[in-house]
Amino acid sequence: MNVEHLRQRFPDEQSCRRFFETVLWPDGPVCPHCHGQKSWRIDGESARDGLLECATCRQQFTVTTKTPFHATKLTLWMWIQAMYSLVNSSKGVSSVYVANWLGVSQKTAWRMLHVLRLLMATYQHSIPKLSGIVELDEKYIGGKPRYQHGVKHKRGRGTAKSCVATAVQRQGPVKAAPVVNDSLKQIKPFVEQRVSSQAHLMTDEHSVYRLLAPGFADHQAVSHGKKEFARGPVHNNTAESFHATLERALQGVYHYMSKLHLSLYTTEAAFRWNQRRPVEKTLTRGHNKGQNRIVMERLPLLDQFANLLRYATGTQLRRSSNGGINILPNPLPLFGL
Ligand SMILES: [Zn+2]
Secondary structure, three states, X not given: OOHHHHHHHOOOHHHHHHHHHHHHOOOOOOOOOOXXXXXXXXXXXOOOOOOEEEOOOOOEEOOOOOOOOOXXXXXXXXXXXXHHHHHHOOOOOOHHHHHHHXXXXXXXXXXXXXHHHHHHHHHHHHXXXXXXXXXXXXXXXXXXXXXXXXXXXXXXXXXXXXEEEEEEEOOOOEEEEEEOOOOHHHHHHHXXXXXXXXXXXXXXXXXXXXXXXXXXXXXXXXXXXXXXXXXXXXXXXXXXXXXXXHHHHHHHOOOOOOHHHHHHHHHHHHHHHHOEEEEEEEOOOOOOOOOEEEEEEEOOHHHHHHHHHOOOOOOOEEEOOOOOEEEOOOOOOOOOO
């Protein structure tokens, strides 16, 4: 779907609002004040579009009340365009780009993207524990380049780089987050919180995985040190491939990244990764023509928007006195942010 198609699908503010209502209220309007499910629309010249009144508590609300999209001067169409730019790019998008596109300040664009990343974090949190074959890996990211002004910088542990831990279900979702380092103390709780004890783990030879493996159904490892990268189905190439995606995003768009924000950018890469589903396809070209393969296909754009919006209720923003947006303390668990 290109921008032209997007505008056709959302020709006006009302069509944007209807979309938000469909996603946030799949079973009809819910009062954000008392959770009452009986309400009526307030029509008439002076009423704001989408205004409802709750039959239980008699308070008024719209679909954006108590969401980050409420009480800002930004239109829903602007939010839809911001979602489009964030979700549709393969490597992420900068606030400068979004600011120019929407005609808002860079600060506002940065905050909009930040809100959308918070929603992505909530989405990742909602994915059940990974099961089946689950690949684990960790990677040191960021910091100084390996070679700079003729100086070779140390890599990995003990450097200024940040460690990202990743668990990915084969042909399924990924869960990833920054950890302090790749010690057992850090990696074990990361894995236990995100992976079912029934899972079959696949890792490299890093000793922490051997030490945490007894808590899981099975564990197989390949020895990268011995140049072994796959032994039949035993590999953690999918997890490494996610790290490569993350690294490319960091190099291409986010030239500087604080450790604080690494968490949200990792979440963003994970969200993008998770907007795909396995589809069986018959190969039409090459040596294996006619054979069936499972390929990962991106979800339709509007389904991706829905995944992003679904968790917006309970996350709030307010306009600040200087006209910007403030992100209020979020009641949802957002990994220490
Ligand atoms: Zn109510």
